[in-house]
Amino acid sequence: MADEDQQHGSTSCSNSNAESRCSSNVDNLQKETDLENMKDGWLMKRTKMSQKWKKQWFSLRKSTLFYGDDVESATKSICLTGAEIAEADIDKKSFAFKVTPKGRKRTFFIHAENETDQQEWMQAICFAKAASHQGDASQACVVQ
Template sequence: MSQKDENASSEMEISLSEWMMKRSRITRKWKRTFFILNGYHLSYAKAEQGPYKTIPLQNTVIEEAHIDGMKYVFRLKPPKSKREYLIQAPNEQSEQRWMQAVCFAKAGANNGDASQACSIQ
């Protein structure tokens, strides 16, 4: 595969990484967390080197959240799970970029099922 072909195929895959805040499900404190979206997989860790935990994206609900008056917060709620992930982006552009990228990755994780169109609530 030529360099040009490699670039073309990598442009089709969604890839994003950034430090954001994630609310702990146990202590409910906000912690600085490194997130990486690579293809159809969203992972997070305390350090860029990992170890990473994965958030399932298939059929996950993505929505803006209004928590404690904080800005740029969005929620991910995987199906068949009582767990929800609250994530705070550093600014509005980052929040929108992440929500859109996760939404497209979710649609891809659903094997391109047209009934699972990308929608953010």
């Protein structure tokens, strides 16, 4: 599948600390009151089957990135614990990046409207990933 193709980017985030579990329970999104590692907004995600780009609402909560067609339906999830995050060169899309969850073959391709949004999302995802290992965001990723 094309979503599983490994596109190499120039920015990446990695963490070699012990693996911790990530809950993809939808209730966590609705019950989450902790403001740490939260980010919400519209991004474009490349669909798995048709490989077309679709506007999706994303919500970052702790070490899980939720997405869906709108705020209420953002129930699909990507576990960020141990995930690889990097810029992506795909479909001639500017401001694209990819998230490959640990232990999964699928790579999620996402692109933002502008470079600032791309960098903010990648940084927030990297902080969330690091915090899932340490309980805080002390292992910040450098996104260039």
